[in-house]
Amino acid sequence: MTTITILGDEATTASGQWVDGHPLIEPDALSAAIGWTLKPEGLCRDDMCVPVRDRSAIEVGDKVNLAVAAEALDRPTLVDPDAGAVVLGQPNATRRAALLDRQAPEFTLADLNGVDRRLSDYAGKKRLLVAFSSW
């Protein structure tokens, strides 16, 4: 068993192992990492389940392949066994909803005092979202 770094909405770790370059983690760690649980009917969250096409790719022994699970949920992934890390992108559908249906994606980010703020904290107002940088 080793520690796998997971960079998703935030950085977390899960105990698991690398097998042939695949990140295998405990089923419990899957829900902690991505908020979905592997059940007989597929990947589930609340009342919703997404069917899993290739069960043998996602379920390996008593472990779950994190990258395959994330991809089944439309999250782009980057796997680097040398770095012991898996990067989980935001669901592609969220960005497409922004670009095609004009739904502003929700986000949570810390302010300069380290306090988490959400876009929806300012719901009910017209908002100018300004992305800037020091570089």
Place this chain on the structure above:
Amino acid sequence: MHDELADDGFGVIAVAIDEAIEEVRVLAEGITYPVLMDPDHLLTELYAISNVPAVVWIDQHGRIARPNAYEFGSDLLTEFTGRTCGAHFDQIREWVHSDALPEDAGSSIPDLSEEEVAARLHFRLAAHLRRAGDEAGAARHFDAAAQLAPLDFTVVRAAMPLRGESPFGEEFFKILEKFEAAGSPFHGIDPAQNTA
């Protein structure tokens, strides 16, 4: 803008696509609206942002009223960028007071390519590895990111200070030359067509 229209149901939210919190603090001095840190560049993925500044108008229902546009909050860089902020401010006032939107608000913005998405993941891993002290691993992923999205400033220019390079140095001007030769691609309303 924020203070002028604060009583009219309007607010600014600034997000630094950046991990240099002390530099951002300097830029944010005197600012009364929230300034958030996005060291992992989540917004560049969620909103398909490729350069800064990028502004998005979001209405009271959480809908995007005007997508990514290249607009500045001051005229400090006008000489360099050729852009002034006055027209944009006037458009915001009209929108806040009468819901009127500029012509370019309906512009459709294409999705990121698979390469552009992958570049963002490589950048995120590189930034993480650098913070963890793995310079070699960071360099490998910064390079991979730059190969996948060589003209995306949130990928290549943002990496410069993290790689010990100056974002205003020789290397940047090489990238800028290529960027301009490619027509200065901006993921959003084409700055050349911008009606502001």
